[in-house]
Amino acid sequence: MGFEEQVFPFLTLRLRRALENLRRVVPGQWVKLEEIRLRAEKPLQVEMGASWLVTASGELTAEPEKALIIKTEDVQRTLQLMGENSFYTLEEEFKAGFITLAGGHRVGLAGECLVEGGRLCRLKRVTSLNIRIARELKGISRVLLPWLTRAGRPLRTIIISPPQAGKTTLLRDLIRCFSNGEELSAPVKVGLVDERGEVAGSFRGVPQLDVGIRTDVLTGCPKRVGVFLLLRSMGPQMIATDEIGRPGDLDLLEEILNTGVGFITTAHAWDTKDFALRPSLQRLWVRGLVERVVILSRRLGPGTLEGVWDGRAKEPIFSQVQRLEVRR
Amino acid sequence: MKMIGALLVIAGGGLAGWVYSTLLKKRLTLLEALIQAFQWLETEIGYASVPLGEAFTTISGRAQEKVKPIFGAFTAGLNSRAGLTADEAWQLSLEQNREALPLIAEDWAILADFGRTLGTTDREHQVTAIRRTYERLKHQAAGAEEEYKKNERLYRYLGIAGGALVVLIFY
Numbered sequence: 401m402g403f404e405e406q407v408f409p410f411l412t413l414r415l416r417r418a419l420e421n422l423r424r425v426v427p428g429q430w431v432k433l434e435e436i437r438l439r440a441e442k443p444l445q446v447e448m449g450a451s452w453l454v455t456a457s458g459e460l461t462a463e464p465e466k467a468l469i470i471k472t473e474d475v476q477r478t479l480q481l482m483g484e485n486s487f488y489t490l491e492e493e494f495k496a497g498f499i500t501l502a503g504g505h506r507v508g509l510a511g512e513c514l515v516e517g518g519r520l521c522r523l524k525r526v527t528s529l530n531i532r533i534a535r536e537l538k539g540i541s542r543v544l545l546p547w548l549t550r551a552g553r554p555l556r557t558i559i560i561s562p563p564q565a566g567k568t569t570l571l572r573d574l575i576r577c578f579s580n581g582e583e584l585s586a587p588v589k590v591g592l593v594d595e596r597g598e599v600a601g602s603f604r605g606v607p608q609l610d611v612g613i614r615t616d617v618l619t620g621c622p623k624r625v626g627v628f629l630l631l632r633s634m635g636p637q638m639i640a641t642d643e644i645g646r647p648g649d650l651d652l653l654e655e656i657l658n659t660g661v662g663f664i665t666t667a668h669a670w671d672t673k674d675f676a677l678r679p680s681l682q683r684l685w686v687r688g689l690v691e692r693v694v695i696l697s698r699r700l701g702p703g704t705l706e707g708v709w710d711g712r713a714k715e716p717i718f719s720q721v722q723r724l725e726v727r728r
Numbered sequence: 729m730k731m732i733g734a735l736l737v738i739a740g741g742g743l744a745g746w747v748y749s750t751l752l753k754k755r756l757t758l759l760e761a762l763i764q765a766f767q768w769l770e771t772e773i774g775y776a777s778v779p780l781g782e783a784f785t786t787i788s789g790r791a792q793e794k795v796k797p798i799f800g801a802f803t804a805g806l807n808s809r810a811g812l813t814a815d816e817a818w819q820l821s822l823e824q825n826r827e828a829l830p831l832i833a834e835d836w837a838i839l840a841d842f843g844r845t846l847g848t849t850d851r852e853h854q855v856t857a858i859r860r861t862y863e864r865l866k867h868q869a870a871g872a873e874e875e876y877k878k879n880e881r882l883y884r885y886l887g888i889a890g891g892a893l894v895v896l897i898f899y
Binding site: 411484486488489491 | 850851853
């Protein structure tokens, strides 16, 4: 099933028509679709390599007045349908600011918030939706695997990149390879703490995206709690988590280090210099807690591999710039 | 011949009275079945936090035959993939069942009100709305019961008496 079948049924008819037209008009670019953005009283916008507005007849345009304008009702109705008409089951999601659709597609929410005692209670009126198309690119991490293991043991790895460069997609495929034992002497039991639900794309607790056969997933659990839960109960040989960068995350990694279990995670940073300067990540770099740093960018499109660094020696060990591609 | 006709008219009047009082009874049992279903719904949503489609499927499986169509048509509307919101699917279901069920306008209005916030608020508010709905239905049921008890015989006798009156006038 393509993502169209998973996403289109939730959209209002006029949006569905515009996007179906778009798919017909520019099929070449359609396969690069990353995001569909709906904002109340603003033009329909898509991210497909570049940022475009879409007309009712499905043509790409840069002129707002030609584009299809999203009505407030389009946003409300789409959200109601996405939430299976049952907002009361999504209370946590309204606090976290996103919901996950079957197929692992993430929908980011923004709008008017309800705050109590300085804390975000929930979104009370949603006016912006960001539908992020989850893509599985199986096999993109194969070229990297030899650099991220030593004698069949996974090295402690962090993937860094600017936004929208394919961190999560790469992380997912690496977990899958380790877990299935692809290109490795032995498979690895992986414990994945998927705090934001983006890696495994869980829908009602069941991963919708392939994270391998030896992976136990904790969805929606704070990393701090989740990592220890998995270490205690599931006996993983490697811990994987989604993006780190909050205070406290580093302490967590240090503690994992003490248990001798491997880990793999991602972080927002442009390059190793930026990485070394980010206050929340600095310690990781300075103390050489990670053995491998994989750097991605969008230079040749999403999923451009800039290189792999040795986190201890602090020097590149692989610096052949290339687009990560699906290899079988 | 005239005698048989007169008897038929009286019997007809009696039947009309009986039908009316049975309708009252039917409305009462229907209201009671609805109240029970809404109380189940309170559990499904309030405690188990089950999505609407699932909750109503469970309820329509357990509910009395007479009220099943309301819940059945609603879940069918939700699952139709026509992009109906919960309110739209609910109002549509009420519309489809209006002819077949012996409820009065006030009862329908309570059910219609229930749809307005269906699925669009948090759990607490959903539960409040469900409670308010079955409390109002209980009120209707109490009224219906009273009317039934008070007037059951009255309507039957009135039917017969009406028939007799017609006979007296035209005999």
